[in-house]
Amino acid sequence: MYHAIMRSKVREIFNQLNQGNYEPILASLAPTFEHWFIGEHALSGLRTSLPVTRKWYKRLYRIFPNIHFDIKNIVVQGTPWDTTVLVEWDDHYTLLNGEKRANLGIHIIHLKWAKADSIRIHCDTKLLLENLAIQAQGGAAEVALPPLVG
Numbered sequence: 001m002y003h004a005i006m007r008s009k010v011r012e013i014f015n016q017l018n019q020g021n022y023e024p025i026l027a028s029l030a031p032t033f034e035h036w037f038i039g040e041h042a043l044s045g046l047r048t049s050l051p052v053t054r055k056w057y058k059r060l061y062r063i064f065p066n067i068h069f070d071i072k073n074i075v076v077q078g079t080p081w082d083t084t085v086l087v088e089w090d091d092h093y094t095l096l097n098g099e100k101r102a103n104l105g106i107h108i109i110h111l112k113w114a115k116a117d118s119i120r121i122h123c124d125t126k127l128l129l130e131n132l133a134i135q136a137q138g139g140a141a142e143v144a145l146p147p148l149v150g
Contacts, residue, residue, distance in 0.1 A: 096138025
């Protein structure tokens, strides 16, 4: 039952992300957490504070304003005090040049008592870098900024 509840909560958080609402994911974070995105680019890096993580989500939606996640699979294992969640997804968006693009990836989330103390995001970074370059050419200035960390 617990695993089904967690799958449902994660699915709802992604549904909210698809509407541009990142507050539910921020509300799901433990007081001490790590939010990490693979690579070396404007969206990469490690965040450990709520204000910086909020800025990261704002940046994500400024760079990819119409990003949408299609959940392929959610796997939950463990106990309420030590839960691992794997979320396999495809995303898609329209770039500033009008091109429709997609990527794929996973979130690896660790929960303690239903609060995320670790979120690790992995995707096809080669494709992401191509898409970031197109966005930069289209005027998304934040693509050139250093990662938000801290």
